[in-house]
Amino acid sequence: MSLTVVGSIAFDAVTTPFGSRERMLGGSAVHFSLASSFFTDVRVVGPVGDDFGPEEHAVLRARGVITDDIEHVPGGETFFWRGHYDYDLNTAHTDETRLNVFGDFSPKLSQDSRECDVLFLANIQPDLQREVREQCEGARFVALDSMNLWIETARDALLRTIETVDCVMLNDAEIRQLTRKPNLVQAARELRALGPRVVVAKQGEYGAALLTDEGFFGLPAFPLETVLDPTGAGDSFAGGFIGFLAAHGTDELDHETLCRAMAYGTAIASFNVEEFGTERVRRLTRDEIAARVSELHRITHFVDAPVSLRA
């Protein structure tokens, strides 16, 4: 099934304890579309400026991402983010944000993008997310991401948008902040009561959890000895998760399919953080993904056999 993602396209300047890059391709829609390109046709919608050239287009096209709806704003500059991480790689510290063309972004979807079966609303202003969602009337499965900024400044708008989607993907701290409930199980149920069937709690280096009416599924992150740059991990996870669902049917979306999708999201996110920006995922192969999912299966499996316990 066809997949459309709407979000940011960016240049990132990132410093971590393990190195730095002054200007690299990034943005939620970029990380998401590269990850989901392993599963289905992906159309990416987002604005860029004059500084976004053939080299950047080529990264996406090399993975078969359809870039027709990347909107070039003449005279503008592409969204720029500068940040750093200390040894606690779970926390990004923002040093500079230049919204540039992203500041006036009003998503314009082509007929093809609007006719998607699956839609991912990456982290943009919640009212814009809802406008896009309304343009994609035929979408059978719609997921969204958001961030603390919108929870703090546009909470009601975000809640209204959540009412219109099938799946919410947030960091677990954001889920607690949004619902004002410290218990994740209760918080996820409250979100589902608004409409979405599926809640995914991203937990950074600890993994991710899936919470639906059918139950819970928890998966640790893939253990890595080398983590160079966590930027884009959440969007790569979302791309693998949503991409898998788009490829394997969202109509009879059963619990088993959702759990398998979690594994693919986890696997691709783990590659993402091994190098800076898109450097690892752009040369990732399907065999590497399959091998990592199998490894993830192995390292989370235990034998549940009867044992003799004392009364």
Add this chain to the structure above:
Amino acid sequence: MSLTVVGSIAFDAVTTPFGSRERMLGGSAVHFSLASSFFTDVRVVGPVGDDFGPEEHAVLRARGVITDDIEHVPGGETFFWRGHYDYDLNTAHTDETRLNVFGDFSPKLSQDSRECDVLFLANIQPDLQREVREQCEGARFVALDSMNLWIETARDALLRTIETVDCVMLNDAEIRQLTRKPNLVQAARELRALGPRVVVAKQGEYGAALLTDEGFFGLPAFPLETVLDPTGAGDSFAGGFIGFLAAHGTDELDHETLCRAMAYGTAIASFNVEEFGTERVRRLTRDEIAARVSELHRITHFVDAPVSLRA
């Protein structure tokens, strides 16, 4: 195989957002021994004062814990801890600590306790842990816990003690603090290079990870809608984990056995936090444990079947 635990026996005063108790049975050796009592004979070694009476003994004896080596210090008072938790139940805030008889604790092990097959050194001063370890020459498997206080004030002593044990069980933040390595995989390898074969990283509400030379195993915590009091969760986890190993052979300690032990530790810890102190575990049944382990298996399992990915 027989199991000895050396650690604190305490009265705790605990306040959480969900209630409070002014004086309840607690301490690392208590939580550990109740949890491990489902698997094997457990001897508990630790000091108490005149205020530790038949009622407290009865809680342990009801679960078959052998209390002969609980040392009664005449005229003394039992270790007392007062603390509270806010909505972030991962962080305990200490309001008052009265070491009382625990301040002068010098573990005295009976012949039976010294002849244990498996020894757990709960969180006490590292030099005392090493003295106990040396008294139990015949122990085939020795594990220890510790805390940030000892890492900060007795790091060298702790490292020397770690050299003498088979298994280190610490919070993941403590493992990083002790090794001064931010990456858990690298940090655990450094600990294993000191001697222990097995490193268990406790991750609070996110679960736990096992790191050995044979590989990694990660397990989320059991998702709970009701968490009243996390006090003792880590010791209950350790009791389930070490108890399982004591019951299922520590000589040919294979990876599968260690992974199964992780599941039992996780299950019992999840019961511990559902109520205050030992209130839930003291009436826990073996059927409830077995059912929760099976449920844990179900909610961490995904199907790893071939999928068609795009090149």
